Amino acid sequence: MKIYFCIYRVFILLCLFVVTNMEKVKISQNSTEDDSISFVGSTELFKGQLGSVAYLECSIINLSNMTMAWVRMRDTHILTVDRETFISDRRFSSVSRSSSNVSTWVLILRSVDQSDAGWYECQVSSTPKMSKWV
Numbered sequence: 001m002k003i004y005f006c007i008y009r010v011f012i013l014l015c016l017f018v019v020t021n022m023e024k025v026k027i028s029q030n031s032t033e034d035d036s037i038s039f040v041g042s043t044e045l046f047k048g049q050l051g052s053v054a055y056l057e058c059s060i061i062n063l064s065n066m067t068m069a070w071v072r073m074r075d076t077h078i079l080t081v082d083r084e085t086f087i088s089d090r091r092f093s094s095v096s097r098s099s100s101n102v103s104t105w106v107l108i109l110r111s112v113d114q115s116d117a118g119w120y121e122c123q124v125s126s127t128p129k130m131s132k133w134v
Contacts, residue, residue: 058122
């Protein structure tokens with residue numbers, strides 16, 4: 001009798017697993033364009049005064065669990081990934097704010113210098129990679 005009870009429990013667990021995974025497949029098959037990742041706005045030009053603080057913004061719709069990186073295009077150096085800074089230059093940092101399905105990432109550059117001029121890329125870790133230049 002105990003063996004039948006154990007087999008019954010395994011069968012129930014297996015059924016729950018299959019039903020749960022079928023539901024996940026249905027959800028992914030029913031996803032719409034509204035679920036896709038996209039950038040708000042187009043390529044933007046930011047101006048900063050020498051010696052001041054510059055704020056470069058990048059707003060992303062439906063970022064969900066993807067990571068976001070800031071890359072300096074002049075030397076393709078990765079500056080930040082999410083809030084983690086990957087450059088020894090302590091003038092760079094990254095912060096974010098979210099409202100509903102829009103995440104806004106801000107690259108903060110303190111003590112702006114002439115050598116900081118150029119393009120910066122806001123890059124999402126999707127496949128394929130998505131990016132916006134600011």
